[in-house]
Amino acid sequence: MNQSKGPRYAGIEAGGTKFVCMVAAGPDDVLAQTSFPTTCPKETLGKAIAFFKAHQSFAGLGIATFGPCDLDPQSPTYGRLFTSIKPGWKDADILGTFQKAFDVPMGIDTDVNAAALGEFTWGAGQGLEAVLYLTVGTGIGGGGVVNGRMIHGLMHPEMGHIRVPRISEDGSFAGICPYHGDCLQGLASGPAIKARWGKPADELPPDHPAWQMEASYLALAVNNYICTLSPNRVILGGGVMHQKHLFPLIRAQVKKLFNEYIPWPAILERIDETIVPPGLGDRAGVLGTIALARQTVEAG
Amino acid sequence: MNQSKGPRYAGIEAGGTKFVCMVAAGPDDVLAQTSFPTTCPKETLGKAIAFFKAHQSFAGLGIATFGPCDLDPQSPTYGRLFTSIKPGWKDADILGTFQKAFDVPMGIDTDVNAAALGEFTWGAGQGLEAVLYLTVGTGIGGGGVVNGRMIHGLMHPEMGHIRVPRISEDGSFAGICPYHGDCLQGLASGPAIKARWGKPADELPPDHPAWQMEASYLALAVNNYICTLSPNRVILGGGVMHQKHLFPLIRAQVKKLFNEYIPWPAILERIDETIVPPGLGDRAGVLGTIALARQTVEAG
Numbered sequence: 001m002n003q004s005k006g007p008r009y010a011g012i013e014a015g016g017t018k019f020v021c022m023v024a025a026g027p028d029d030v031l032a033q034t035s036f037p038t039t040c041p042k043e044t045l046g047k048a049i050a051f052f053k054a055h056q057s058f059a060g061l062g063i064a065t066f067g068p069c070d071l072d073p074q075s076p077t078y079g080r081l082f083t084s085i086k087p088g089w090k091d092a093d094i095l096g097t098f099q100k101a102f103d104v105p106m107g108i109d110t111d112v113n114a115a116a117l118g119e120f121t122w123g124a125g126q127g128l129e130a131v132l133y134l135t136v137g138t139g140i141g142g143g144g145v146v147n148g149r150m151i152h153g154l155m156h157p158e159m160g161h162i163r164v165p166r167i168s169e170d171g172s173f174a175g176i177c178p179y180h181g182d183c184l185q186g187l188a189s190g191p192a193i194k195a196r197w198g199k200p201a202d203e204l205p206p207d208h209p210a211w212q213m214e215a216s217y218l219a220l221a222v223n224n225y226i227c228t229l230s231p232n233r234v235i236l237g238g239g240v241m242h243q244k245h246l247f248p249l250i251r252a253q254v255k256k257l258f259n260e261y262i263p264w265p266a267i268l269e270r271i272d273e274t275i276v277p278p279g280l281g282d283r284a285g286v287l288g289t290i291a292l293a294r295q296t297v298e299a300g
Numbered sequence: 301m302n303q304s305k306g307p308r309y310a311g312i313e314a315g316g317t318k319f320v321c322m323v324a325a326g327p328d329d330v331l332a333q334t335s336f337p338t339t340c341p342k343e344t345l346g347k348a349i350a351f352f353k354a355h356q357s358f359a360g361l362g363i364a365t366f367g368p369c370d371l372d373p374q375s376p377t378y379g380r381l382f383t384s385i386k387p388g389w390k391d392a393d394i395l396g397t398f399q400k401a402f403d404v405p406m407g408i409d410t411d412v413n414a415a416a417l418g419e420f421t422w423g424a425g426q427g428l429e430a431v432l433y434l435t436v437g438t439g440i441g442g443g444g445v446v447n448g449r450m451i452h453g454l455m456h457p458e459m460g461h462i463r464v465p466r467i468s469e470d471g472s473f474a475g476i477c478p479y480h481g482d483c484l485q486g487l488a489s490g491p492a493i494k495a496r497w498g499k500p501a502d503e504l505p506p507d508h509p510a511w512q513m514e515a516s517y518l519a520l521a522v523n524n525y526i527c528t529l530s531p532n533r534v535i536l537g538g539g540v541m542h543q544k545h546l547f548p549l550i551r552a553q554v555k556k557l558f559n560e561y562i563p564w565p566a567i568l569e570r571i572d573e574t575i576v577p578p579g580l581g582d583r584a585g586v587l588g589t590i591a592l593a594r595q596t597v598e599a600g
Contacts, residue, residue, distance in 0.1 A: 068561075068562045082562050082563055083562070083563075128453070129452055129453045130451070130452070130453030130454070142528070146446045146447070146451070146453070147446070147447055147449055149447055151430070151446070151529065151530055152429055152430070152530060153428070153429045153430030153446070153529065153530040153531050153532045154430070154526065154530045154531060154532050154564065154566050154574070155530060155562070155564055155566075156530055157527060157528055157529070157530050158526075158527045158530075158561070158562070159527055159528055160527075161523075161527050161561065162523070162524040162527045162528065163464060163465050163520050163523060163524060163557070164463060164464070164465065165463050165464065165465050165466060166465060166466075179559045179560075179561040180557070180559060180561070220463050223461075223462070223463060224462040224463060224524055224528065225528055226454065226458075227457060227458045227459055227460075227461050227462045228442070228457055228459055228462060228524065228525055228528045228529055229451065229453065229457070229528055229529055230451055230452060230453040230454045230455060230456055230457050230458075231453050231454060232453045232454050257463070257480070259479045259480060260479075261368075261458070261461065261479040261480070262368045262382055262383070262455070262458070263382055263383075264454065264455055266454050266455075274454075
């Protein structure tokens, strides 16, 4: 009954913990899906290729990758990881490996740009002029779609590495980012919560002071993103955001930071609709790769 | 000899201190230009109308306004100021006043979005995918052009109101933003420099510690903008940036903050080309209104 939904695409969400592969036309027409842990590049990319070989009938491939990855099509290292906190993945030729295996158009982008595209296409950001997607989990990363296109410019956003003011009760924690110490990721990622409080985030009860602090940091970040990119919608996903009680805390802090500076209804009256969880849930990233494959094929 | 340069447009840069009006086809074909102090709306808008009446032959009008201004074409208060720190300008109907006087297509945007468009069209950001323009003067404001279009989304950027960490030597200064205290504008605008050091910025010698602090705050902001919007070029204009010795200080601090996180040549090797003064100098804003008028006419 789904035969009228158009061509099928292959998509791969290459994360530092696991890979998710999908063949689909969209969220309601998924032909096949699999996932497996990220080990070494040869084994992991090999498994993905084997999966797609078993489902050869797709018009294009979209790749969303952890990184940082070289996304400049003019660069000799296009589609390779610059570096990686994951052992063995520095310089891994993600795109080239798939190009050797399949003769279809391919697009590659960051995991979060793809998730933003997925949400723009089928989720909480449908049809909006500017959509921002932030994941808060093992790391913090953000991507965006402006006027239907993912943000590139210089290269791609690195939203987890903005600097925000310290919460006064948090003066003694150094932050855990290996490059920047107390950038946002260093202060508010899942591992930062664990390092600060001595327990993983999902073992801290909702009334633990960790959550008010987490909300304060994320609100400072969201305030900065809104002031800079002016997104119609800010979508917060990732493992830490499974703690749904964070959403009202973050919204209240963003309103407080904004302080009625401008009478924008999106902040003052409808902030529940402006700062939201992903409409596609944890499938935002992998469905974003399907949208990326489609966009790549349609762009010719 | 300039007759072949195409249609002429009218542009008005409506600032809190002065208005600049221009009739031109581009930077090399300016038919007329004037400027006068911003007094009350009736007198100031009246002077602008009188100037343009004397040069009736233009195809469209671009307006760049101080604000914040309602830029939502669907809103009943489109083209009016929401509020203003300038007495008498709250609710001023900027766009409507010109619409009653002239029967040509009109576009209205923020002063800094227009400056970004001016730089994208004729200045330091020509043809780039993403261009960011920041003015540092009486206030701090930023605008951007992504894929040829000014940033709107929620409404427009308000880059001066991001929050950045305090410089350790600056713990006691409260900041002067009436809404946010120590947001970027509260810490690093011209009036903030004057409030902190007791002298206007242009009376402080280049070796005064004020400048290293100013560069540190602006570098934190530029780092955040780069991480969020990923612009190919960051253009820094406005009165405070007339202090050219700030540029090398800011570039050095941005590199330090980035800390070789990713081997992006635009940061590590060519930062002198990435963080730059306006190619159009102090004419970026008003020439941006000419570009805005042209874009409005061409969009039909």
